[in-house]
Amino acid sequence: MASASGILPAQASSLWNLTVGHTRTTIDxxxxxxxxxxxxxxxxxxxxxxxxxxxVSVTNTxxxxxxxxxxxxxxxxxxMDGVPGLSFDGIKPGDTFTYRFxxxxxxxxxxxxxxxxxxAQGLYGAIVIDPAHPDPNYCERDYVIVLSEWTDVSPMDMISNLKMQDDYYTFRQRTAASFPQDARAAKGAWAALKDRLAWSRMRMAATDISDVSGVIYTYLLNGHAPDMNWNGLFRPGERVRLRFINASSMTLFDVRIPGLEMLVVQADxxxxxxxxxxxxxxxxxxxYDVIVCPQDNQAYTIFAxxxxxxxxxxxxLAPRPGMIGTIPPMDPRPVRTMIDMGMGTMRPGETMGDMSMPGHDMASMDMPEMGSAHMHHMGSMPAPPLEVDxxxxxxxNVENQNVAIMPINRLDSPGDGLxxxxxxVLTYKQLRATRPGADPRPPTREIILHLTGNMERYIWGFNxxxxxxxxxxxxKKGERVRFTLINDTMMEHPIHLHGLWSELENGQGAFRPYKHTIIAQPGSRLSYLVTADVAGTWAYHCHLMLHMDLGMFRTVIVE
Incomplete structure (x- = not known):
């Protein structure tokens, strides 16, 4: 396969011609x-x-x-957003469409x-935009790292299999042999047994981490399977910028480079x-863009x-072509907990009435930044009355299997298994913009959305x-809105709003990070601010492809 080298074109160009078509190639x-x-x-x-x-002229062959x-x-x-049925009609076979913006x-x-x-079948690629002014993150080496997956199984077959059996691609279930390990983790056999009974009553599996797994996926780095060993060269002492893009359809990746510290300098x-x-x-x-500074004359493994x-x-990453770094073992498989089911710190079998809440720890409860909906926002700026939707x-019901009783703020958590x-390990709470946001106004409206689904029927949706x-x-165009997401499911959902920035309310005040995609962790509640400054019809959806295709999709109209 003509795999990506990860090396940037020598210089930026404003004119591009792309052809979409079938090509004889080798993958895995x-x-x-x-x-x-x-x-x-x-x-x-x-x-x-x-x-x-x-x-950019795109020809469909x-x-x-x-x-x-x-x-x-x-x-x-x-x-120019490129969503058939919303922003344009799509590109018919044999036609060319020119995007211009x-x-x-x-x-x-x-x-x-x-x-x-x-x-999911391979139609994706990277974009690098040079800043108009000198780049504060300039490095001697600059590589794009595209993470993705490949399988021979068609997406429609995946959907059929998951509707037939929601854990169809999850082979590593809890068994009698794994009970002693669970008992040690739960600090007692009785607690472990209650946990298993609770999951059984919910007709769910604590080991159901990803809907589609390495059972059928080969995970790729710049189009290379693990044994194909993509190489990025450096000289010891150089600063190396790595531009990570998760272009997969269903996989969250945990990325590290053993032996090298990574400096996160950009998010989205x-x-x-x-x-x-x-x-x-x-x-x-x-x-995510990270900078590494390898000092030694050795190979380092980028491990995702x-x-x-x-x-x-x-x-x-190596000083000479063909070198291979040590490949670390994979971490233990994560196991979902009651927190992932939106039950906070409740133990299996416990009810709300059984819980003691000494001190009512507000740190674990999710509140919009700088207070609740009826408090003042943005420092001394008085907050207008907040309309709450x-x-x-x-x-x-058949379309919603669970309701998070106690969704909590998980922005200070790196995620299950980490x-x-x-x-x-990076958390969302650590992300702080280098300059204050462009719109200092507080929101005048809050839109609360529940992320819902039924794993048994494999149906997904909002509310x-x-x-x-x-x-x-x-x-309304120019409106300042808070979106609040409550994840009632046991799965992560990377939520993407087209056309408009999402300013994550993560405790950084006016220095909220601007993101286009935000992971809503299981059983969690989070919020972000949106300025509706571009008119049009925009897609708003989970970016797990099967979730989007099976219902977790809305449209946002700015008018």
Whole structure:
């Protein structure tokens, strides 16, 4: 396969021609006729310059399918966003569509098809936008690292299998043989037994971490399977920038480079105050830029294990081609807890009336930044009356299997499987923008949305409803709104709002990080501010492809 080298084009260009079509290629040592952009998986790296007007002509050579390109995280006019049925009609076989827009931002982003399941089949690539002014994060070496997956199983077959059996791709279940280990973790056999009984009553599995796993996936780094060993070169003492993009369809990755500290300098294309870490979790569609400074004449492994620990992607940073770094063992498989079910710190079998709440620890409860909806925001600026659009907890029915009784703020948690692993792991709470946000106004409206689903039937939605049963969310142009997400499910959901920035309320005050995709952890509650400054119809959805396709999708209309 013509795998991506990860090396940026020599200079930015404002004119691009992309061809979408089937190409004979080799993926995971198998020769097949795969859909590609520009004859490669990933597609070519597009390098633009902030302030330029770019023109990208996309020609569809697929014989029987429409296609499209969505510019993920890029602020574009609505008719250039690339979502068939919302922003344009799509690109018919044999046709060419030219996207043309001004580039207002800089940083690391990506593009992908928004037609059917084409993204999962390989239609994606990286975007790097050079800043108009000197880059404070300039390094001697600069590589793009695209993480993704590959499988021969069609997405429609995956859906059929998951609807037949929700843990179809989860082979590592808890057994009688694993009970002693559970008892040690629960600090007692009785507690472990109650935990298992509680999960059984809910008809769920604590080991159900990812819907689709390494049982069928091969995890790729710049199109390379783990044994193909992608190489990025450096000279000892150089600063190396790594632009990580999670272009997978269903996999969260936990990334580390044993022996090297990583300095996180960008999140979703936006500069943040540098955070030194040993590891970070990257959700589907997120991007992180990190800087490493290898001093020794040795190879280092870029190690990205799947959240469920069923496989990994990997590559090598090395002073010479062909070197191989030591590959670390994968961490133990995570196990879900009652926190993931939205029961806070409740123990299995415990009810709300049984709980003691000494001191009512407010630190563990989620409150919008600087207070509740009726408190003042933004320092001394008086808060206007806040209109709250809250449908309340959704009913339990065939489309909603669980309601989080006590959703908590988990922004200070690195995620399931990463707690107390002896490494410094990035959390959302650590992300702090390098400059105050552009809009200092407090919100005038709060929109509360429950993320819901039924694992047994494999149905997903917002507020217990599928997309087909939900109307659009309407915003007035210029309106300042708080979106509050309550995750009633036991799964992570990377939520993406097209066209508008999401300013995560993570305790950083006016220095909230700007993101285009935010992971809602299981059983959690979080909020972010949105300024509706671009008119149009925008997609709003979970970026786990199967979740989006099966109902966790809404439209936002700014008018």
């Amino acid at each position: 040592h198998k020769s097949l006729n795969a859909p590609c952009i520009g004859n490669a998986v990933p597609g070519p790296i597009l390098r633009w310059k902030q302030g330029d007007t770019v023109s 697929l014989k029987h399918e429409d296609t499209s390109i969505h510019w993920h995280g890029i602020r574009v006019p609505s008719d 001004r580039v207002h931002q800089s940083g690391t982003y990506w593009y992908h098809s928004h037609s059917g399941m084409q993204e 294309g936006n500069d943040v105050e540098p955070v030194p870490v040993d590891e970070f979790r990257i959700g589907v569609a997120e991007t 294990q799947s959240e469920d620990r069923t496989g990994y992607a990997r590559g090598t 809250d449908p309340g907890p959704p009913p339990l 707690e107390h692993n002896g490494r410094r 217990g409803r599928k997309y087909s049963e939900s109307g659009p969310i309407r915003l």
